[in-house]
Structure formats: C-alpha cells, structure tokens
C-alpha cells in the first residue's frame with residue numbers, strides 16, 4: 407500500500423514535470439524583444455495587418471516596436487524588456503489595424519492568455535478601442551468568431567483618455583491551431599488628434615487547472631491500475 411502511494415506520488419510529480427515543460431509560451435516573440443527593430447511593418451513571429459482603412463487619403467497607422475510614447479506619459483512603458491508592439495498616429499482617425507499569429511493547440515484543452523496593453527486618445531469625439539482576441543484555426547480574418555481576452559473601449563466625446571493595464575483570460579481550443587489578434591481601432595471623425603496603442607508580454611500556456619486535472623487523472627488511472635494488479 408505504501409509502495410502504491412509512493413508510486414502514485416511519483417507519477418503525479420512526473421506528469422506535472424511533463425506538463426510544466428510543455429508550458430513554455432506557445433507564441434513566438436510574445437514579448438516583442440526579438441531583433442530587427444526599426445524595420446517598418448515587420449515584427450518577427452507576427453503578421454502586421456491593416457484590417458480596414460476606408461479613407462481620409464492617408465495610409466493607415468502601422469504597428470511597430472517602440473520604447474514609449476511622448477503624448478500619453480506613463481502608458482508607453484514595456485511590460486517586459488525594452489520594447490512593445492506599438493503605434494501612434496496623428497490625424498483624422500478611421501482605422502482598424504493590428505497584428506496576429508497562429509499557434510498549435512490541442513482541441514478541447516483550455517489555455518491561459520496573459521499580457522498587457524495600453525494606449526490613448528487626445529481630446530476628441532472619436533470612439534476608440536483596443537482588443538485581444540483568440541479565434542479557432544489558422545485565419546487572417548480579424549472578424550472571425552472567437553474569444554475576447556481583453557478589451558478597452560473609449561466612448562466618443564469623453565476627451566483625453568489613456569490607460570495601461572495587464573490582463574488575463576482563457577479560451578478553449580476548438581481546432582488544432584488557434585490565432586491570436588491584437589487589434590486597435592478608431593472611428594471616423596473630423597478631429598485631428600494623436601492616438602496610440604500598444605501590446606506587450608503576450609503569453610499563451612495550457613491553463614494550470616487543466617494541467618492539474620490531467621496530472622491527477624493520470625495519477626488516478628495509475629493508482630487504479632496498481633490496485634487492480636495487487
């Protein structure tokens with residue numbers, strides 16, 4: 407009996423070790439510290455996208471790695487290392503931009519997503535929003551149905567606004583890949599102002615609770631097998 411208990415304990419420890427080693431960040435360059443800083447429209451591991459930009463005659467703002475903002479003092483601080491994925495732009499706002507990355511998951515498993523985001527809008531009538539979303543499968547469609555992990559909305563007409571927050575949330579995989587979107591948008595208005603967005607320290611790992619459930623499930627099965635054998 408004591409030997410069985412020891413065996414069960416060891417198998418739990420082994421399962422946890424396996425689960426822990428499998429819990430490295432599933433995202434590539436989630437902390438945006440990879441080199442090549444300064445090359446526009448290219449961040450290793452991520453696809454930078456202009457999802458929607460219907461007009462005003464100027465190019466949409468492009469996300470790039472930065473060290474800080476000048477307008478939104480106190481928000482442009484990396485959540486890890488020296489850089490974060492960021493953009494700021496000045497002008498009439500009507501855009502919907504961001505970055506995305508696909509990664510491998512196990513269907514039915516639950517994953518924990520953590521990170522930080524930030525941004526701001528100068529006094530204006532614009533509606534602005536910042537969002538982190540995970541969709542099933544490998545997709546480039548920012549409007550694909552998915553789980554919203556974090557969202558910040560600045561309603562129109564509220565004047566100067568800035569924020570910098572950490573977030574966490576979970577999603578359950580429905581396919582063998584998933585795609586995370588980091589999105590930023592501002593509604594059309596006549597206001598000519600500065601606005602900004604940033605994302606940093608994105609980490610996706612199997613949810614600790616489901617790792618524990620897996621480990622104790624394995625241990626339970628091992629214990630049962632031993633008891634039956636005895």
Ligand SMILES: [Ca+2]
Pocket residue numbers: 437438439484485486487488489490606607
């Ligand atoms: Ca960073």
